[in-house]
Amino acid sequence: MNADRGELAGTFKERARKALGDAHLRVALDRTTGNARTKRAAAVAAWPDFDRARAAAAAIKDHALQNFPYYLEQFERNALASGARLHWARDAKEACAAVIKICRETRAKTVTRSKSMLGEEIGLPHALAEAGVRRVETDLAEHIIQLAGETPSHIIWPAAHRTREDVSKLFEKHHRDHLLLTEVEAMVDSARRELRDDFFSADVGISGANFLVAETGAICTITNEGNAELTTTPPRVHIVTAGIEKIVATTEHALQLTRVLVRSATGADLTQYTTFHCGPKRAGDLDGPEEFHIVLVDHGRTQMLEDMPEMLRCLRCGACLNHCVVYRKIGGHAYGGAYPGPMGSAITPVFDGLEPSRDLPHACTLNGHCKQVCPVDIPLPTILRDWRAKSYRQGFESRAVRLGLALWAFIASKPALYRAALAVALPLLRRRGKDGWISALPFAPGWTESRDFPAPPEKTFLARIASGEEA
Template structure:
């Protein structure tokens, strides 16, 4: 996939040489993996809950039209206004139209990956509407002029030192702060006036509850509540795959989502919004709009329904050995990591994004940690096969694969090739590592390759060394 910053390979190569990025990713994803492991270990029924969560999502998807219609009916009864959008253009147009009707000059926005997916930040800017990101990490990357690099921690690529410099440059207090608490206080001071002065607040939704017509948001900072409650108009943008049948189902999924995302039992704020402010309510918006977005979801229901189970927890990113080396921006789309490699070909087409499914070791860790058991390695292999069938791979790669298939399908030829190659590789090694390999610079450009063992795995099996 090519962007203004080049191809995926260009971006990955640049990321691999960025030591600061490596430090930031190690801090964020390492902490997330430790916390998730502890949360799962403390929950004896995690596997059963995981199977139940997958079943909940599959049930909703199997009855997609019924539950979407039920949600619309109940949401309208609560006083909400529903807008259906077939694609990103229609979704952005609906949001902009609502903002203009509200005569909004400023819109606060709570973190929403769907907003990034449909290009809402750019649409607001083109419409002349000032956008204020209220999530702390989103605020950081807005100051830096960047896009999110992680779906849970959008500023995962930024170190504390980076953030301190950004705040000194852009915040009104202009202080070079070193403590996290002080930086949070500075951001709170910077955003407070916008929370209460914006005409419109825009949020996403973690779940759409069919039985009540409510939407559910799950956050840790409280910024979502300040984004959705004080403004006169609240706009929700949500993918139609967020639908669940009941509140109980939403809460069951929440238990898995939170543990998989942050390792906590619950987030600080789990809020159900159901319609605008009613008579007697102390607060809440006067208008409540829900923009329901397809943007490829119907196509996914036919081609890869498993991906519609995704609850956007980010666990697959935190455990992906590729993401942890190159970060999110290298992927070029709204969604990075294994989930992005599976989703981006749907949104942007396979030909321009075919490198993403290939950027995977297929070690299966993403499936192992997914709270709704999405078979991501299988989906990525399917994209690779489809890319090959449609002729998107280079002639050199096709010839190489044909040669590999020939060798791998003939045991004697395979063993002869190994017998020839392994001694040559061992001679290039030093202290157990190979610093460079001919014709395969990608393997050793940013890492050393382990020197092969003296005996192949097959030989070790036959001799009884491996059991």
């Protein structure tokens, strides 16, 4: 990806190993993802029709994707009719160039920006800095990581790796009148005071879009803090950056998707602010931008439509991250790209190429929990398995891995040999265990470097099945 992620040095395995040794990170991740899982479970339990709504949401996205050219053309026609200006970008470079060109034409010195993972994907923060444009992140979590000089670690909670104690120290250092407090309300008040002047003095406001509505040419933003409205309304110019997969046919479809998106993301019924923006300020309007620009970004999405169209359903809710046993242990920065977790492992090879990102599809236990909680039923485990197979076929796996897989395939395909190997290996593993756990494995230190490995039970799965026991 084009984002400036220089602080994420090393390989995925090196970053993951470092994260696994960070006890402070585990505390922050446990707080954030644990709270998210609890709230989502309660929201789903309170809505008996959630599974039906989930199936309908997947169908809505598939319908838009199956009619991609038609709805994009309809959106363009209606957006232009509303007074918006459209800019089509084939890749990250063109998208950033379009935004910078608008900023230069309007002589923008300061831009405010509400949270947009597409901006991170295309490297917009770095592009603005190179162009000499002052960028002010207005989402609270994005404000935190901007002060810390970091990149987002979660697509919904960018500062998921930070505790409230960390945040208070950052605010004490960077805010003008912040006292070292850890009460959430006090820290929010401090950020509000710090950002207020920028909200009303910025030349340009930049937002993302949760949906592009074809029937009206409007874009929809879904937020909880109100910063998006303060980013998009007071400045003279509003720039929207959006992936073309955000297209939906109707406003009704956008609202149906919102119901499953919000429950999956935050466990709420609705966010505090669901706003439809349609063109610039009109005669008689009390507020709003004088110019309204929409930058529509492809950046691999057309290719994705051919190779793995289900991935374009993604609503960027973050549920797969919150329920991923790997993400919850290593956090987002270990993945190295803009998008972490299962969905990031699925799409990063599209943006960066498979060879440099081949470790990501392997960062998965294939337990299927990500698919189970996805509000649009994306088959993430299948997509990740397909990337693994492609990596093997293209020769990206090491010689040791290829030999190991060949040996495993040879043994597993011969039942008698497989049972004989188990008869030798399992007793040896049990003897290494203590109180049911193995703290070190010869020839496989990666399995026990950061955790204890469960010792095998006395009876194998196959033995239990053969004896009629419950497995």
